[in-house]
Amino acid sequence: MVTARRQSHPRPQTLARRREILEAAAEIFGSKGYTNGTLSDIAEQVNMTHPGILHHFGSKDQLLMEVLRFRDETDVQNLDGQHIPDGIDFFRHLVTTAFTNAQRAGIVQAFVVLSAESVTDDHPARDFFMDRYRTLRAEARHAFEVICAERGMVPPDTVALASAAILAVMDGLQVQWLLDPSDVDLAKASEFAIEAIVASVLEPRGSILPRDHPSA
Incomplete structure (x- = not known):
């Protein structure tokens, strides 16, 4: 008998931390641009380390894409079916x-x-x-x-x-x-x-x- 692997879901604390990072990244990228805004700037904003940011998002490029998706999601979050x-x-x-x-x-x-x-x-x-x-x-x-x-x-x-x-x-x-x-x-x-x-x-x-x- 094969037991289905239990699907893991991020803990509320993790989701809240990721959102905090996204908001800080949006602020840093907005004020300094993507090239000049660093992960260290973002980490300092949320009282984390550079490796801590990478633990949540993997890379600066990935963080950028998540910031952009986060921005678009806020535009439809109150719409029926979010469409x-x-x-x-x-x-x-x-x-x-x-x-x-x-x-x-x-x-x-x-x-x-x-x-x-x-x-x-x-x-x-x-x-x-x-x-x-x-x-x-x-x-x-x-x-x-x-x-x-x-x-x-x-x-x-x-x-x-x-x-x-x-x-x-x-x-x-x-x-x-x-x-x-x-x-x-x-x-x-x-x-x-x-x-x-x-x-x-x-x-x-x-x-x-x-x-x-x-x-x-």
């Missing part, structure tokens, strides 16, 4: 995320710094961010398609452009807000931009800007 919604609720979720981000500058800063660094050669998070943006653009396009189907309309050619633009505006506003939070209202500016872009796709009214540049 991003579809249709018009997808865009409502983006607005809600912007309002949430306005209350968590540390996490936003870590994301902004790491996403910018990821464009450099051989950065360990490059594939993560490429996949993340591809997935979000696809989810935005699908949300537009769902809304158009509900309205009995053919998705316009601007769907792909709008999907990329919404993500770009949200991320760009985060940079402006981090630099000058007293002058930039991250939540309301994001809401305004998302509503304007969604409306331009679903209720197009033509361009109000003269096109004096060559067509692509």
Whole structure:
């Protein structure tokens, strides 16, 4: 008779310690960047040793990926099934995320710094961010398609452009807000931009800007 191996689960103390390390790593990477932020910096933040950090995460690269996953998990932790919604609720979720981000500058800063660094050669998070943006653009396009189907309309050619633009505006506003939070209202500016872009796709009214540049 073969006895099934009992599956072990991390103890609550271990999970709490890992979360503490992730939060410290997000703060260090956000303030110093991935390259300049060291495991020793993180260890000092949580009163641990360098080997202690490696015991929980194995390597600095692995810790970075866990920080990024931790950030994304916090975005969906209060959603039904912890999944991003579809249709018009997808865009409502983006607005809600912007309002949430306005209350968590540390996490936003870590994301902004790491996403910018990821464009450099051989950065360990490059594939993560490429996949993340591809997935979000696809989810935005699908949300537009769902809304158009509900309205009995053919998705316009601007769907792909709008999907990329919404993500770009949200991320760009985060940079402006981090630099000058007293002058930039991250939540309301994001809401305004998302509503304007969604409306331009679903209720197009033509361009109000003269096109004096060559067509692509």
